């Protein structure tokens with residue numbers, strides 16, 4: 001239904017636990033010292049991911065944040081301006097890491113619908129001709145978590161990539177495979193609009209640890225050094241990469257179930273609070289966000305009914321579906337939502 005404690009845990013898809021197949025693969029993983037390039041399981045995961053997203057090379061990193069930070073350090077110089085959406089993870093949820101780890105500053109654009117405007121990016125790109133600091137990179141997020149897991153339109157993303165040129169584009173694709181399943185557009189096509197792409201194995205795909213960064217071979221060889229600089233180079237990491245391989249090979253197709261369940265939750269939210277900004281038809285993937293003037297009261301009531309939810313901004317509640325929440329769990333959450341006083 002939900003967690004081991006019998007709760008329906010909708011706080012995040014990061015709460016998913018490794019599947020029995022992952023645990024078996026981890027126990028049996030062939031390993032070596034990855035800093036010497038000698039861990040065959042890590043090498044296999046990096047090759048499989050690079051191929052899956054159509055990039056020359058990939059790098060296994062401990063977390064999505066590290067993947068984003070390594071991308072910033074690999075694609076920019078200190079002082080550069082990074083153009084990104086105001087609510088994107090790399091801007092709002094990485095504890096100021098961009099400034100501390102890469103010495104960059106953001107030029108933030110509106111991303112309330114999940115996307116940033118190609119015309120605005122083109123405008124910022126031109127500001128350097130008018131005494132503004134030099135832009136060095138554009139970042140996008142697909143799916144875009146704070147807008148409720150929205151998927152970009154491929155046409156708009158391609159337009160954005162052209163208006164960014166010659167700047168590189170980094171895609172935070174923490175949930176890239178949710179975008180693939182929801183849109184029917186292959187991950188490699190999405191990634192084709194970006195220079196580098198980061199993707200988490202530890203969210204809806206259920207691996208216990210790890211994310212991937214992929215891109216051109218020369219950028220990824222810089223990224224390997226930057227990962228080491230941040231303390232993210234690992235040793236016998238094949239133990240966790242083995243779970244990542246199972247995640248990549250077997251856990252993508254089922255993500256559609258999470259999307260259907262999120263839609264049902266969104267219907268319960270929209271029924272209970274028609275003015276909360278929650279529109280079920282616009283729930284593309286596994287995330288439901290809605291406004292409420294007293295989120296703590298909602299969370300407390302839900303918890304009393306055995307349902308865990310969270311907030312992502314003042315007055316904004318988030319529910320996330322995933323592998324460890326089944327139909328019964330969603331039914332229970334829907335009832336709990338309907339009974340919030």
Ligand SMILES: Cc1ncc(COP(=O)(O)O)c(C=O)c1O
Nearest residue numbers: 063064065066089145172174200
């Ligand atoms: C869009 C997005 N990017 C990056 C991350 C960071 O991933 P991690 O928690 O593995 O560092 C998250 C985590 O929730 C996320 O939602």
